[in-house]
Amino acid sequence: MITGLSRPHCDHTQAWQLLRQHRDGQFAGFDLRRAFQHEPARFETHSQQAPHVFADLSKNLVDEHARSLLLELARECMLERHRDLMFAGAPVNNTEGRAVKHWLLRVPRGASADPDAAEVHETLDAMLDCAASVRADEAITDVVNIGIGGSDLGPQMAVAALEAFAIPGKRFHFVSNVDGHELAAVLRTLRPASTLFLIASKTFTTLETMTNARSARAWFEAEGGRDVARHFVALTTNTQAAAEFGIRTTFGFRDWVGGRYSMWSSIGLPIAIAIGPENFRALLAGAHAMDRHFATAPLAANLPVRLGLLDIWNRNFLGQPSRSIAPYHSALRRLPAYLQQLEMESNGKRVDAQGRPLSVQTSPVLWGEPGTNGQHAYFQMLHQGTDTVPVEFIAVRQAAHGLPGHHAQLLANALAQAQALMQGRPDAGGHRDFPGNRPSSFFILDRLDPASLGAFIAMQEHRVFTSGSIWGIDSFDQWGVELGKVLAQDIVPRLATGEVQGLDASTAGLLARLR
Ligand SMILES: O=P(O)(O)OC[C@H]1O[C@](O)(CO)[C@@H](O)[C@@H]1O
Numbered sequence: 001m002i003t004g005l006s007r008p009h010c011d012h013t014q015a016w017q018l019l020r021q022h023r024d025g026q027f028a029g030f031d032l033r034r035a036f037q038h039e040p041a042r043f044e045t046h047s048q049q050a051p052h053v054f055a056d057l058s059k060n061l062v063d064e065h066a067r068s069l070l071l072e073l074a075r076e077c078m079l080e081r082h083r084d085l086m087f088a089g090a091p092v093n094n095t096e097g098r099a100v101k102h103w104l105l106r107v108p109r110g111a112s113a114d115p116d117a118a119e120v121h122e123t124l125d126a127m128l129d130c131a132a133s134v135r136a137d138e139a140i141t142d143v144v145n146i147g148i149g150g151s152d153l154g155p156q157m158a159v160a161a162l163e164a165f166a167i168p169g170k171r172f173h174f175v176s177n178v179d180g181h182e183l184a185a186v187l188r189t190l191r192p193a194s195t196l197f198l199i200a201s202k203t204f205t206t207l208e209t210m211t212n213a214r215s216a217r218a219w220f221e222a223e224g225g226r227d228v229a230r231h232f233v234a235l236t237t238n239t240q241a242a243a244e245f246g247i248r249t250t251f252g253f254r255d256w257v258g259g260r261y262s263m264w265s266s267i268g269l270p271i272a273i274a275i276g277p278e279n280f281r282a283l284l285a286g287a288h289a290m291d292r293h294f295a296t297a298p299l300a301a302n303l304p305v306r307l308g309l310l311d312i313w314n315r316n317f318l319g320q321p322s323r324s325i326a327p328y329h330s331a332l333r334r335l336p337a338y339l340q341q342l343e344m345e346s347n348g349k350r351v352d353a354q355g356r357p358l359s360v361q362t363s364p365v366l367w368g369e370p371g372t373n374g375q376h377a378y379f380q381m382l383h384q385g386t387d388t389v390p391v392e393f394i395a396v397r398q399a400a401h402g403l404p405g406h407h408a409q410l411l412a413n414a415l416a417q418a419q420a421l422m423q424g425r426p427d428a429g430g431h432r433d434f435p436g437n438r439p440s441s442f443f444i445l446d447r448l449d450p451a452s453l454g455a456f457i458a459m460q461e462h463r464v465f466t467s468g469s470i471w472g473i474d475s476f477d478q479w480g481v482e483l484g485k486v487l488a489q490d491i492v493p494r495l496a497t498g499e500v501q502g503l504d505a506s507t508a509g510l511l512a513r514l515r
Contacts, residue, residue: 005085007078009352010312010470011360015073022065023317030061032422032437039064050303051289052455056442057306059422060390062313070309071299073470079305082469087295089114093258093476094353100476101254102261102461106288106454116254123266127251128280130233131272135167140196144173144186145270146212147200151235152176153341154263154457155200155270157334158283161453164331164400165275172274175216178208183215192225197232199247200267202259204238207485213245235266258476260341261461279450286454294462304459307441308466314390314439315467316360324382325368327394328414329448335394336368339460346464346475353474362471368392372413383421383434391440393418394456396448418442 010016036042036058046058046067074080086092089099104114109121134140145155156174159166166172173186197216201209217228225231234242234250237257242250251266263271264284272280294304314320323343325336347363368374371393382389395414399407417440424436445452468475491511494500498515500508 005078005081007082007472008076009358009472010073010077010316013073013076015069015076019066019069019073019313019317022069027063027066030063032059032061032439035063048301048303048306050293050297050455050459052286052445052452053290053303053459054444055303055307056444057310059418060310060314060439060441061318061388061437062310066313066317067309070313073312074299074305074309074466077470077472079466079469080299083295083465086465087291089256093256093474095355095474095477095479096255098476099256100258100261101256102258102264103288103291103458105253105257105264106284106291106458108285108288116256119254123251123253127266127269128272128277130249130251131269131280132277134196134273135170135276138169139194141169141194142171142173142190143196143198143270143273144175144190144216145198145200146175146183146209146216147198147235147267148176148206148208149341149345150259150262151200151202151206151209151267153334153338154260155268157332157338158263158268158271158453158457159274160334161331161448162271162275162279162283162450164448165279165450167274167276170273172270174270175212176208178211180215183212187216187219192220192223192231195220195225195231198235198269199232199242199245200235200269202237202253202255202257202262202267204234204236204241204245207488217246233269235269259478260345261476263457275450283450283454286451286456287458288454289451290455290458290462294458304462305466307459307463308470310441311364311463311467312470315362315364318388320364320388320390321361322365322367322387322389324374324378324389324391325366325394326371326374326391326414326417327368328371328410329394329396330370331400331448332394333370336366338457340366342460343464345478345481347468347471347473348480349471349473349475352472358471358473360471362468362473371417372410375413375417379417382438388438391418391421391438392443393440394443394445396445398447400448414442 043058047056086100089101091097092100104112104116104120107117152174159172175183175186199213220231228246229248232247234247236242236250237253237255239250239252251269253265257265264287294302299305325339327335343366344363349362351357382391393414395411421438421440422436424434427433445456464475494511495515500511
């Protein structure tokens with residue numbers, strides 16, 4: 001039950017049964033090559049233009065009938081009602097009793113009656129003023145973001161993606177791991193007087209971040225740094241803990257922003273410093289345009305909905321365990337890691353929102369690397385391996401560089417890989433045989449700019465909402481990360497003392513070798 005909304009388990013619906021029957025009946029033996037021959041308008045019917053993003057889904061192993069049954073499934077599972085509850089500020093994150101309002105961070109000033117809208121804009125203005133003054137401060141050459149998970153992956157992904165818009169003369173570093181090698185390597189390149197540390201943590205309690213923040217402050221003071229208050233800024237919901245740490249400048253946000261949905265909040269400060277206030281607002285505007293599309297477009301022409309339903313089909317009816325992300329743009333190098341957290345932390349659940357076991361499979365494994373690099377590493381498996389893995393190609397029409405020849409090669413490779421996966425190539429010799437009929441989706445952005453990146457990421461968020469909603473899970477909690485954290489705290493003192501009592505034989509044996 002979500003705030004009075006009682007929804008059926010997806011596999012108890014009539015649409016689910018019909019989808020099964022269809023898969024085992026008329027759909028069995030589906031072949032993409034034949035589908036294109038028989039459906040002259042397949043490209044048009046299976047593609048969708050949404051704000052800033054064009055998606056061709058026609059090379060997926062899906063037919064019109066499955067598509068209409070999936071839409072029926074969405075209706076039976078009350079997807080629209082659930083979506084509307086999120087946009088109405090209802091506590092759809094029911095296991096934590098929280099609203100889910102990252103979309104509010106992108107609503108233009110004056111366009112929302114939500115009670116938190118005014119505060120959102122106050123914080124945004126203050127955060128962007130700070131970004132502007134750091135940009136203008138030539139003494140600051142290095143910005144170090146210390147955060148992990150959602151307090152790292154979004155800003156890191158976006159700063160890389162928008163490197164063509166980044167202010168010259170400043171370097172951006174992202175330190176996330178508690179592994180001191182990472183922080184030490186960054187600190188070696190810095191001077192306290194020219195460094196700004198951003199301590200990014202929704203909770204301001206995360207072990208990795210607090211350990212790194214304390215070490216950064218100790219280094220700052222030991223190296224003769226003066227004025228911690230000027231060189232450390234906190235981005236957090238826990239303003240009290242930030243003050244106790246000795247930080248005077250804090251940009252807050254509310255607990256209705258999930259960590260993996262937080263790059264639009266003050267957690268986005270490194271992005272705003274890199275690309276400037278105006279571009280940051282364009283990022284928000286692009287995401288807002290996608291929010292409106294998701295909130296208002298009919299299900300059949302709603303890109304995040306179409307993607308989420310295709311994910312259900314691939315996972316639950318075709319049994320595909322993973323999805324490969326292939327951004328054909330080196331600036332999108334952190335996108336696979338970002339999407340991993342978004343999808344797998346949101347939908348990697350085995351019980352429904354009420355804690356009852358699910359009898360369907362949920363989040364696929366996401367993985368990938370920028371093209372064309374992946375082609376020379378694991379694409380062999382995609383073309384000729386035993387598993388079917390849907391690949392998501394992301395191509396950008398206009399390059400941000402002027403080197404002749406490169407971009408045409410890049411785009412040609414993206415198109416050719418999708419083509420090769422689908423077409424295959426028969427060969428009597430066996431080893432050279434490409435079976436083809438392998439699925440892919442193809443996304444096109446006109447330019448990799450703040451607005452299109454914002455729209456593309458918001459599309460991914462809402463797609464995850466869609467599949468999570470059909471599965472009936474709470475996509476906004478992450479209880480699965482807790483146990484390991486607790487056990488690590490039990491092990492830390494044992495590494496010093498060697499005490500192994502109460503440990504299993506494997507952990508005890510490994511601990512003895514690691515001391
Ligand atoms: O921003 P925080 O509170 O430091 O949390 C960092 C990350 O840790 C997690 O809670 C998982 O451990 C993520 O959900 C979150 O993005």
